[in-house]
Amino acid sequence: MNDLVKIFLSAMLIENVVLMRFIALCPFIGMSTDVKKSTGMSAAVLFVTVLATAVTYPLYKFVLIPMNLQFLQILTFILVIAALVQLVEFYLKKSAPALYSSMGVYLTLITTNCAILAVTFDVIAKGYTFAQSMTYAVGVATGFALALVLLAGIRERIKVAPIPAFLKGTPILFVAAALLAMSFGGFAGLIK
Amino acid sequence: MNKYFKLFTNGLLKENPLLVIMIGLCSSLAVTTNIWNGIGMGLAMTFVLLMSEIMISGFRKLIPNSIRIPVFIIIIAAFTTIVDLVMKAYTPALSKAMGVFIPLIVVNCIIMGRVESFSYKRTVPESILDALGMGLGYTWVLCVISIIREFLGAGSFFGMVILPEQYRVGFFSQSPGGFFVFGMLIAIAFAVNKAIEGRGGAK
């Protein structure tokens, strides 16, 4: 149990996927325009990440390794993620059409969310057990959500702040992200 | 001839994938702590982009529209795997330094984006030039970021130590520094693009 907590905290805070590892920057910049959109996107990412890890982990361990097909890892993993996103889209269209239309094209873009593929690769590379992999997946997705919502909150403030013309638009976002990253760097000593 | 030249230079500045369109950011900041990594990533990405654009443009009549996304994914994933295997074999140190970011090339938005919006609808020669332009545009930005970060953060240039330890600013080698340098570069790129347009010049 103790190491599961360690894995979760480390994935969510200390090695935050966006702010410390630079992964999933596209949705970070593109989708953080307001807090509501961010939470919606984060929920979808959490769902797909956990599902993707749950499918790709046994796929690697029980199909690719025994058949010596590890070189197909990139191909199979991304296809699994693409298929899962299609399923999620299908399901959302049927059961929550309002959410589906508000997310628009960004739902499909979850397929190219670097964080999801990174998680599926990481759990294999780190040699985690299945339970550890699931914890890691939830931790990373929560960290992503945290970073996204934080930046969305900052963005709403930036809209009404006097920014020098040189930095208006995206540059100031990156400076804000730098400051956020610095503060997350402070989590480094959290787990011995 | 002029049209081809324009296609090529498009990706270098006017529609630079990183600074203007702002896609494909994931792999760019993480690996730019030193210049060799930056160049390596840039070239790897350019290779996958080039081969994918060539294949998809060449086969565009044979890829049914409704399943084009999965087919794109298959092709891009295949070339990414080839780059991954070749790098593991011939440049193992670089491959280890870049870690998971090489497989992440497959979800690099630049490749998916260009393939979907450009090479699926254009001829092979046009796609080649577009890929080279975008790839080079990506690579030069990575190089600039890496040069700045390596120089200020580790005090070296291509691994040759220049700045003594007291003058190095560790901030730049770490994550916040990456964001900061990139933000500044975007601001500069905005200003430069505006100046070019302001001069009435469609270059």
Add this chain to the structure above:
Amino acid sequence: MKTMIKLSFVMAAYAVVACVALAFVYIATAPKIAAAAQEELNASLRVVFSDASTFEDVTADGVGSGAGQIAIDRAYLAKKDGTTVGMVIQATGPTYKTSTVLVAVGMDRRIIGIKLLANSDTPGLGTKTAEPGFAGQFASKSVDDAFAVKADVQAISGATISSRGVAAIVRVAGRAAGNYLAAKAGGAVAPEGAASGGSDDGSTDADSGASEDDASTDAESGASEEAN
């Protein structure tokens, strides 16, 4: 329905072609990748055993699994031009927290050198075991010595537990290597009266008095016999 089947076939066709192409590239690059991995391993092991040219993994060949809480992770036969010149063992054991040590042993049951691979002890105290001031003292030491702090091992002041722990790991690993070499590669045999590979995990101070004297005299005569 018919279009769906047709589309599935088209997609499957692309997938199959991609997989076959990848298989070709894989087969072409696999030997190089394996060689690169082997070279990396050799380089990391050459840090302790600079004389050898290649290392052969013999972890599964009955080296033993350690003693008590000290576990032997991996064992390699060090070879130079085809002949065995010694052995490198990677062992992990309790120190203040845990440490992983690489121990290189020669054919004469003497330690060639050690290297601390991982150490989670107190920075500045326990981590000093990695420095040459402490680690260097193990070079040329016979594996049959007592490895007792304050007796034949100099501890780091303020880090006695770490020092004791590392000494114990080196002792267990060294003896396992010495015994394996003696059994399978014609290395020097353990002298009479020496302890048998270590059944305790760190607190050898009580035994150090008696066995140390016996071990050192026997080791000398043992070595000179082998030299003939």
